[in-house]
Amino acid sequence: DGGITQSPKYLFRKEGQNVTLSCEQNLNHDAMYWYRQDPGQGLRLIYYSQIVNDFQKGDIAEGYSVSREKKESFPLTVTSAQKNPTAFYLCASSAGVLGPQHFGDGTRLSIL
């Protein structure tokens, strides 16, 4: 089945550690996105990429980094510079600039 796979579903990080969240899609979509969701909040855009080897900062990019070396993959690294990393992270993709975005089932990151 075509879709977006995020792994792992739950992730724990120690203070001062970097951690990488995986996002893979087999929909042949050009654009991919990372959002952060906090309780009672909407989705806030961290980074997005509209084509391989190119990506742009969203509203809350500080403390995060991404890469887009392959069309199907858009990993997100939460660095130690992110002071409040505990959240639900969602990855999405779309066929084009204004195509509908399809979401994965998220990764819940917690700090030990």
Place this chain on the structure above:
Amino acid sequence: GENVEQHPSTLSVQEGDSAVIKCTYSDSASNYFPWYKQELGKGPQLIIDIRSNVGEKKDQRIAVTLNKTAKHFSLHITETQPEDSAVYFCAASINLQGTALIFGKGTTLSVSS
């Protein structure tokens, strides 16, 4: 900055009643407005969307209306069922370096039987 306001934050209805969720947006250049349904522990699922060249779109029990002059759009669910219970998010397109979506804070809909 640009934002999307969504109301109400919670909505409780009886099975069979209608539910209406409203959103307003600030960027007059927005031209794409999707609605998502999110169940607990899952990612949001697109349920309906509308583009700025139409005023209304319907898909079975779900409809969306758009008023570009007033910069607001609404989701209407008729004949609600318990399985409609979820968190609903509206979103509007914004032009950053490219195009992305800005989301409302969500509405928790509870449908009781």
